[in-house]
Amino acid sequence: MSFALEVRDLHAGYGGRRILKGVSFRVAADDFFAIIGPSGAGKSTLIRCVNRLVEPTGGEVMLDGRNLLALGHHHLREARRHIGMIFQEFNLIERLSVLDNVLTGRLGYTGTLRSVFRVFTRQDIGKALGLLDRVGLSEHVHKRADRLSGGQRQRVGIARALMQDPRLLLVDEPTSSLDPKIAREVMGLIREVARELRVPVLCNIHDVKLATEFCTRIIGLQDGIKKFEGTPTDLDERAMHDIYAFEVL
């Protein structure tokens, strides 16, 4: 079996504080891979170490056989082009239109001069319109991003990530800013598009129920250490206890 992403002995921290203490796992090409764990366990840091928004202090991150941690600036940006990211707070550019927001997913492929004048190719615009149809926002293409509801904004975020032709989707707490019903819809949409495009997903999620329902494989993190790895059915009470370390008072 081949793995799309392999994380080996990953360490991270800042200013003397160690956040990740040697985490390893492998994500297969068809995985919807969840990272669960209590707040402060290092989930967010872990996912950001993969595309180096946070610089790890040690270990390896192999994507399609290449160690991302060994790349220089230029090659890192090239690698990031192919790693889509979906954020808890959506991270849209509020004053730009929905279409322009989706097009920013193409910036890694767009020359600096063209991006100064916000000139994108016809092909990119066509692709963006197609993705907006796919995520159900065809009615909102020319609206400003800040006029949309939370669920709609997250759909823009998904379309932007898909715009990159990603070989991996990093998803950071996609549902924390959404109500439960919208949260399920968004998780369902991410699962569908990932299957259609055959992209592996690495997803932080603190909602264990959503994780077991939508994900194929789960790791549990506690205080920077992997405490559990398995399928959703493996995640029994004992495992939960290990991850969340419920203390008996």
Added chain:
Amino acid sequence: MSTLTLDARIDAAARLRRQAWRVRGLTYAALGAAFLWCFYVVVVADTDWARLAGTSFARTLGNFMEFDPSLLREMVDPAIDTALMATVATLLGLVLALPVAWLGASNITPLGRFTYVGGRGLMTLSRSVHEIVWGLIFVSAVGLGALAGILAMAVRSVGFISKVIAEAIEDVQPGPIEAIRAVGGNKLQVLLYGIVPQVIPVVLGTIIFEWDINIRRSTIMGLVGAGGLGLVLFRQMAMMNYGGVATVLLAVLLLIVFGEIVSHYARKAVI
């Protein structure tokens, strides 16, 4: 627990309060005395009281009331000049302020503390010199005329515009920046897509505000020979045509009201 009786504690508290009152009373007395001394030196001793008591005070004031409508015709062009000078100066000020804001915003300044201090220094320099002084400098540099006034106001505008923009840049939400980095954007793309859209409303609001101020400034730039209504004012003053002076001041007032109205609607449109 205190071992003192309640009475003793009340006495002690009262004593401290009396002391505090004495300190406060002395401070107020000292401040009052200083103020009276200043007032005496600059007002009482330095004023020609005989002139105020006589009729010439009232007469001069009366002279100002005799508006000189014949001037109106020759003020039209300087008034337009004044408004145009303010506009050009504000835009030039913005162009100069952008790089200064880039240097002086701690989160994007290119070479760390070195360029940050440089940027902040330029902001302070621009604001700490009065526009009339900048005017004198540029009149001697480029000669009499509107250009000197424009340069003076532009340079004076840089400080405020760049300071506000730099602070807006320091306050941007980190989310969009993270998103642009994550898609593989380079530094310029992060600036253009992650930061610029967030500060645009602040930039527009600031230049409208600064334009409003520059209208005011440009009405007096003529005092140093830098064209506009100020020059007309200065000439009437030199000819001791007080009615003419009042007429020019009225025109200045009208221009400023015009500026207020325009900037009010412009700001509404932006926000």
